[in-house]
Amino acid sequence: MKHVYRTTAACAAALITLTLAGCGSDDAGSMPGMNHSSSSTPAATYNDADVTFTTQMIPHHQQAVQMAGMAGYQATTPAVKKLAAAIEAAQDPEIKLMSGWLTSWGKPVPSPEHGGHNMSGDGMMTEEEMSELGNAKGAMFDRMWTQMMIKHHQGAITMAKTEQTNGKNPASIALAKKIQSAQTTEIATMKRLLGQLPVS
Incomplete structure (x- = not known):
């Protein structure tokens, strides 16, 4: 009986070996395709x-x-606070995502201190505008914030359209x-909101 068990075990081991070998050959056959697809990852394909x-x-x-955070403290209209919270919830993770791409591409990641207030035509607020917004109170803040965020979003949309036309990285284009x-x-939504906000 022991001899029979040994023979059965040997056959099973041989069968497993053949099965694994078959799987290995399948994997090997698909490797060129896998290597080809890996060249499309964010780290490999960009311009x-x-x-x-x-x-x-x-x-x-x-x-x-930053502006969304200001609205969280200073806005008096619930709709403005809600919109600001949605903007922060959407854009904060996107900052982390894009920072990871730049790191994988070997490019420097802009810091919050970098600012970017000098970039033209992108809807960015100047330091003076941000200061003015920070000093605004009540309904004046809500209206000013909404007007500024519309301009800010318009700039982002222009940048996103340019990326879709000229970009190469699939993930970056998808984000654009x-x-x-979204914006x-x-x-x-903000234009409708402006019609409902008090003038002063």
């Missing part, structure tokens, strides 16, 4: 437009998050599409 978009959108988002779609919707 100057991707780097420019990501490098500029990070400080752009950082300022939007997402930004354009177009938010602009429509």
